[in-house]
Every structure is written in C-alpha cells, then in structure tokens.
Amino acid sequence: xxxxxxxxxxxxxxxxxxxxxxxxxxxxxxxxxxxxxxxxxxxxxxxxxxxxxxxxxxxxxxxxxxxxxxxxxx
Numbered sequence: 001x002x003x004x005x006x007x008x009x010x011x012x013x014x015x016x017x018x019x020x021x022x023x024x025x026x027x028x029x030x031x032x033x034x035x036x037x038x039x040x041x042x043x044x045x046x047x048x049x050x051x052x053x054x055x056x057x058x059x060x061x062x063x064x065x066x067x068x069x070x071x072x073x074x
Contacts, residue, residue, distance in 0.1 A: 035070035
C-alpha cells in the first residue's frame with residue numbers, strides 16, 4: 001500500500017535540497033520509515049533527480065508549488 005505525507009515549505013531563501021531534507025527528516029522521525037520518492041511541482045525540477053541522500057525527486061503537475069509529496073511504501 002502506498003502512503004505519504006504532504007509537506008509545505010515556501011521559504012524563498014532555502015534551496016530544494018534543504019527543503020527535501022527537512023521533509024525527509026520529519027517523515028523518518030514520525031513514521032520510522034524512509035520515503036522512497038518525492039513528488040514536487042515542475043517549477044522545481046525539470047526531470048527526475050536523485051538527491052545526495054538517495055531520495056528520488058520527480059516533477060508532477062498535480063503537486064502545488066511549494067508542496068512536496070513524500071511517498072512511503074507500507
């Protein structure tokens with residue numbers, strides 16, 4: 001079953017990597033599991049990106065700007 005959390009971060013001073021890492025840390029603390037995938041608005045990434053921590057970030061038109069959908073497999 002797929003579950004996830006929707007994270008909001010509109011800080012213009014922070015880059016994408018830091019925003020995703022903040023969300024990742026929160027999800028790991030709350031659920032004790034590491035997300036495998038993060039969907040973001042296409043304005044943040046043009047194509048698939050693999051972060052330094054191994055998390056895959058993909059653009060998705062259904063995600064609102066400044067929102068991050070972190071997907072968990074349960």
